[in-house]
Amino acid sequence: MRLIRSEFLKIRTTNVWWLFAVGALGLLVLAFAINALNMHFGVLAPPPEATEGMPPEQAEALSAMAEPVALTSYMVTSGQYFGLMFVMLLGIITVTNEFHHQTATTTFLATPHRTAVILAKAAAGGVFGIVLWLVTTALTVPATLIFLNSEGITPALGDGEVVRAILLNGLAYALWALIGIGVGVLIRSQIGATITAMVIYTVGTIAVSIIVNVLTSLLEWDWLANVQWAMPSLASNLMTSGTDLPGQPHYWVGALVLIGWAVVTGLIGTLLTRTRDVS
Amino acid sequence: MGNVITDGEIVVSGLTKQYKQVRAVDGLSFTIRPGRVTGFLGPNGAGKTTTLRMILNLVSPTAGSATIGGVRYADLAEPLRSVGAVLEASSAHKGRTGRNHLRVICAAAGLPASRADEALELVGLTPAAKRKFKGYSLGMRQRLGIAAAMLGDPRVLILDEPANGLDPEGIRWMRDLLQKLAGEGRTVLVSSHLLSEMELLADDVVIIAAGRLVAQGPVADVIGQAGSVGSVRVRTPRPDALLAALDGAASSRTEDGALVLTGVTAEQVGDAALSAGVAVHELVTERPDLERVFLDLTAGKEAIR
Secondary structure, eight states, X not given: OHHHXXXXXXXXXXXXXHHHHHHHHHHHHHHHHHHHHHIIIIIISOOHHHHTTOOHHHHHHHXXXXXXXXXXXXXXXXXXXXHHHHHXXXXXXXXXXXXXXXXXXXXXXXXXXXXXXXXXXXXXXXHHXXXXXXXXXXXXXXHHHXXXXXXXXXXXXXXXXXXXXHHHHHXXXXXXXXXXXXXXXXXXXXXHHHHHHHHIIIIIHHHHHHHHHHHHHHHTOGXXXXXXXXXXXXXXXXXXXXXXXXXXXXXXXXXXXXXHHHHHHHXXXXXXHHHOOOO | OOOOOSOOOEEEEEEEEEOSSOEEEEEEEEEEOTTSEEEEEOOTTSSHHHHHHHHTTSSOOXXXXXXXXXXXXXXXXXHHHHEEEEOXXXXXXXXXXXXXXXXXXXXXXXXXXXXXXXXXXXXXXXXXXXXXGGGOOHHHHHHHHHHHHHTTOOSEEEEESTTTTOOHHHHHHHHHHHXXXXXXXXXXXXXXXXXXXXXXXXXXXXXXXXXXXXXXXXXXXXXXXXXXXXXXXXXXXXXXXXXHHHOSOEEEEOTTSOEEEESSOHHHHHHHHHHHTOOOSXXXXXXXXXXXXXXXXXXXXXXXX
């Protein structure tokens, strides 16, 4: 417990946490605005020329998206993309700081049991993620009510699937902190870890989607399309989509993928840290 | 709580660290006694830092073991209450204040946060407590490191090159502090390559070279064992007359014309000069110093391997 307190103190006594929080909340506003425009022009009131000649699967997906439950989940979990990225970066920084500022020595002198240190970091990072999720959700809930009401749609906030999406979004925030810590232990260089994680998070996700889609259509192996859900960022999206949309796996597949990533990176990282010489 | 060591003896036995290419530490064994300041000496690259890090469970030994009060560092229930260590000058987050740096450690070690302020007071950093670490001078960083080591009021102190970056006043301060702490019965192990400083500070020395033990024991014993003998330096306008009066003392001349005599004491030289009526302008007993002994003992051991 005192280790977790120590880790919180580490986060609290530097500037990083509030810079990240401000960044995440600033981008939340942007993301909500983009999502609102997207829903308005893309789903609720699309211009006629956009829907003309649309393939039937896509039209089906579109009408599924227009359901209040799907809409509400989508809007309430706005900001997830950047929020998760910041939580991951914070996780990375809590670990790589120890090497960057050479405080690993001090930390491991106070606590020779290194696994306990990593667990404390995971706990502190997870709580930071959940706090960010709470603040984010406290902002998106009223904003979603206002937006959907102005669109003439009754928000489905009380719906079990929407509540589930909101809670799973919280889980995503916590798990991404763990993924960040796992990445930080694997790649000790602060710059190296940060850049690798951001590239994989942004470009990597898109690249995998494109490659998978191209391969799927070339080889005509439909199952191949599901490979993209193994990417953690798409998995968290899937987990919080509320309803099952056509052409997508179930939400819990996303949750499993995400937990898998957090466990695997954390486990490998912890094993490495236990045996690594600190000098 | 509990399991705070009562006896601060450090025992290193057969400690070995093999890196890919280099055997940094090679079958090293020594004992460090409580209540004394022990200087841990060796040329750069001798394996001092690796040894200290193995004692502290930061580097895992290839073979051998190290215990503090009979317990491995990793098995100490409250390590910071037993052992304080200062390993490198720049070991705090640049953007964190000195006080917060210490409070983070207090939290992890289960010590009250008030210990942070007490430790800052002890090392004279109270005025800079709320300043960020990046604004600290090298000397202030070294003091902060000592403050961190003292948080748990430990029986054992291990310091790696603590004099680095300190000004003469800071070195004097540290020497007094370490001697006071040893006087309270604590074990103080200090690595250094500053031999003149060690001769003033240390009661015992452990000298290593190329990862192996070269000598250990009280400073005077080590200097005695090394076989370097003392000499007497004398300056006189009539050196030949003095040499004739001394009869049998081995001599040599320094570049500026002084005689260096071995096998005689300063008293004998003075008496001989008086009876021979030779004027003496300077008469000094030169003891072999730690530096001389150190260079003799470590000569021929490659520093860079």
